[in-house]
Amino acid sequence: xxxxxxxxxxxxxxxxxxxxxxxxxxxxxxxxxxxxxxxxxxxxxxxxxxxxxxxxxxxxxxxxxxxxxxxxxxxxxxxxxxxxxxxxxxxxxxxxxxxxxxxxxxxxxxxxxxxxxxxxxxxxxxxxxxxxxxxxxxxxxxxxxxxxxxxxxxxxxxxxxxxxxxxxxxxxxxxxxxxxxxxxxxxxxxxxxxxxxxxxxxxxxxxxxxxxxxxxxxxxxxxxxxxxxxxxxxxxxxxxxxxxxxxxxxxxxxxxxxxxxxxxxxxxxxxxxxxxxxxxxxx
Numbered sequence: 001x002x003x004x005x006x007x008x009x010x011x012x013x014x015x016x017x018x019x020x021x022x023x024x025x026x027x028x029x030x031x032x033x034x035x036x037x038x039x040x041x042x043x044x045x046x047x048x049x050x051x052x053x054x055x056x057x058x059x060x061x062x063x064x065x066x067x068x069x070x071x072x073x074x075x076x077x078x079x080x081x082x083x084x085x086x087x088x089x090x091x092x093x094x095x096x097x098x099x100x101x102x103x104x105x106x107x108x109x110x111x112x113x114x115x116x117x118x119x120x121x122x123x124x125x126x127x128x129x130x131x132x133x134x135x136x137x138x139x140x141x142x143x144x145x146x147x148x149x150x151x152x153x154x155x156x157x158x159x160x161x162x163x164x165x166x167x168x169x170x171x172x173x174x175x176x177x178x179x180x181x182x183x184x185x186x187x188x189x190x191x192x193x194x195x196x197x198x199x200x201x202x203x204x205x206x207x208x209x210x211x212x213x214x215x216x217x218x219x220x221x222x223x224x225x226x227x228x229x230x231x232x233x234x235x236x237x238x239x240x241x242x243x244x245x246x247x248x249x250x251x252x253x254x255x256x257x258x259x260x261x262x263x264x265x266x267x268x269x270x271x272x273x274x275x276x277x278x279x280x281x282x283x
Contacts, residue, residue: 029050048132058158100133139168164232193222197219199276200278202217210238
């Protein structure tokens with residue numbers, strides 16, 4: 001069977017990688033969400049906007065009162081995968097963003113002896129660290145840490161660091177198709193992550209020497225019509241080697257697909273947005 005291709009501007013693209021969205025149509029907004037307070041200048045929020053061209057951008061209001069794009073998250077993914085993947089088409093799929101969600105800010109706990117004092121807590125305890133979870137066109141769940149640059153000579157107002165990458169796979173054993181068949185493979189290749197919702201962080205002590213705290217959180221993802229869960233374990237470490245005085249802690253993350261919920265919804269087809277319901281302690 002001959003594989004079909006599409007020629008665009010003298011570039012040959014495989015048919016399976018051709019998307020009418022990025023190449024031909026005018027991009028429209030498919031998702032937007034405010035960041036937690038404190039990420040933008042003067043501790044304001046940044047607006048993250050995802051378009052049908054699979055491009056995730058940050059927007060902020062300029063002093064003239066106009067919305068201005070201040071960062072493109074896809075550029076971070078492209079730089080990250082450039083050193084890992086030689087295949088340009090695969091790198092493009094991994095740099096395209098299908099969905100995103102802001103995780104709750106990860107805050108450094110205040111020591112008990114300082115909790116009752118009148119001293120102002122440090123920014124890491126008041127505002128926290130800003131974590132953004134995205135899925136790409138290759139069904140990878142990527143956890144990013146977003147920072148606002150404090151260097152006036154920096155080319156970008158925001159920087160991003162990839163903390164973890166978890167690949168998701170759509171299993172077809174419970175579907176009415178023969179496993180290993182061409183149709184089964186086609187269904188698996190067509191499944192894409194469409195919606196995400198983050199759960200709360202559960203803090204726990206850490207055993208690392210320079211570790212300040214550790215937190216466990218889950219992100220729910222709709223892959224095709226099935227529910228997937230990714231478990232993040234983030235450890236905050238005091239980083240004395242940072243040249244930037246505003247950055248005192250480094251985040252390390254270990255992520256994996258979470259199957260402990262037992263697949264209770266395997267027999268259901270899910271559509272639409274997800275929302276994580278949880279209670280918040282006031283103490």
